[in-house]
Amino acid sequence: RKRRYAMKVYHGSYTAVEEIDLTKCEPRKDFGQGFYVTKYKEQAESFAIKKHWQHCVITEFEFDEEVYQDKNFKVLRFDSYNDEWFDFVINNRKHFNATHDYDIIEGPVADDRIQRRIERFLRGEISREEFFAQLVYDKQPNHQICFCTLNSLQMLDFISYKIIFSIEDIGEKVIEQLVIDFDFDEEKAADIFFSSAVFGQLAEQDTKFYQKSWQEIYQMLKNELNI
Numbered sequence: 409r410k411r412r413y414a415m416k417v418y419h420g421s422y423t424a425v426e427e428i429d430l431t432k433c434e435p436r437k438d439f440g441q442g443f444y445v446t447k448y449k450e451q452a453e454s455f456a457i458k459k460h461w462q463h464c465v466i467t468e469f470e471f472d473e474e475v476y477q478d479k480n481f482k483v484l485r486f487d488s489y490n491d492e493w494f495d496f497v498i499n500n501r502k503h504f505n506a507t508h509d510y511d512i513i514e515g516p517v518a519d520d521r522i523q524r525r526i527e528r529f530l531r532g533e534i535s536r537e538e539f540f541a542q543l544v545y546d547k548q549p550n551h552q553i554c555f556c557t558l559n560s561l562q563m564l565d566f567i568s569y570k571i572i573f574s575i576e577d578i579g580e581k582v583i584e585q586l587v588i589d590f591d592f593d594e595e596k597a598a599d600i601f602f603s604s605a606v607f608g609q610l611a612e613q614d615t616k617f618y619q620k621s622w623q624e625i626y627q628m629l630k631n632e633l634n635i
Contacts, residue, residue: 414470416567417445417553420456424569425467428561439484439513439554440500443561445469446551451517453572461613464572471553472563475512481560484508486515489543494536501526511560517550573618575610581622582629590635606632 419425428443435441446452449466456464475481486493497518500506518526525542528534534542555561571577579601586597601607606629610617617625 413473414565415447415473417447417469417471417564418449418452419443419445419467419469420452420454420460421465421467422456422460422463424465426566426569428555428564430556430558430561435504436501436506437554438497438500438518438552439510439515440506440508440556442513442554442556443564444552444554445471445564446517446553448549448551451550456572461618462611463574463576465569466572467569468567470565470567472565475560475563481511481563482509484510484513484515486513489516489540491536494539498526498530502530508556511555511557512563513554513556515552517552519550575618578610578618578622578625579607582626585622585626586629600633601629604629604632 425443430441430443433441433443437444452466453464456466476483476485484496486496493515501518501523522543525534525539529536529539555564583594583597583601586592586600587594590597592600606617606625609615610625
């Protein structure tokens with residue numbers, strides 16, 4: 409059905425998500441077990457690169473914001489990092505089987521930096537006041553919506569997906585070009601590529617070689633092999 413008040417939201421992963429299975433979602437997340445999206449495409453891309461950097465896919469959805477006025481849904485929204493948000497996230501992060509009865513939860517993210525502070529709080533190394541004092545320096549916008557129940561998923565429509573990059577795709581194109589340019593058979597071309605120093609660097613996240621085009625990787629390989 410056509411959504412009157414639709415927001416574009418994004419999910420970053422290693423694969424496209426056309427059908428959502430809540431049982432496959434990880435527990436002990438900020439808002440509990442559920443399917444997470446964000447209105448910031450760059451945030452979804454950053455998450456995908458960090459967690460699934462060898463093959464990253466962004467899935468786009470439309471979220472029906474009419475849910476906020478629909479009494480058939482139980483919704484919790486956090487406008488900022490506050491005590492209520494803190495207590496809710498701590499409970500979900502701390503307990504593997506933490507449960508609640510909300511359909512949809514929206515609010516800010518406990519990213520890596522904030523997650524480290526939460527862990528320090530749980531270990532008793534910092535106080536609640538010290539946690540919030542450190543948040544003053546976190547200015548980067550972030551956002552997440554968690555769909556927690558089957559009922560909530562009807563408010564989310566799959567639109568499309570886009571592969572950001574794939575090491576497998578880069579490898580296939582490089583190997584194909586070796587076959588074309590040097591008349592290698594495919595097995596020899598694959599052996600040359602996968603045993604090369606260039607592939608070793610491509611497989612290392614810190615080099616960020618995965619952000620290069622396959623043509624750049626191919627030229628680097630030819631330079632390495634002096635061919």
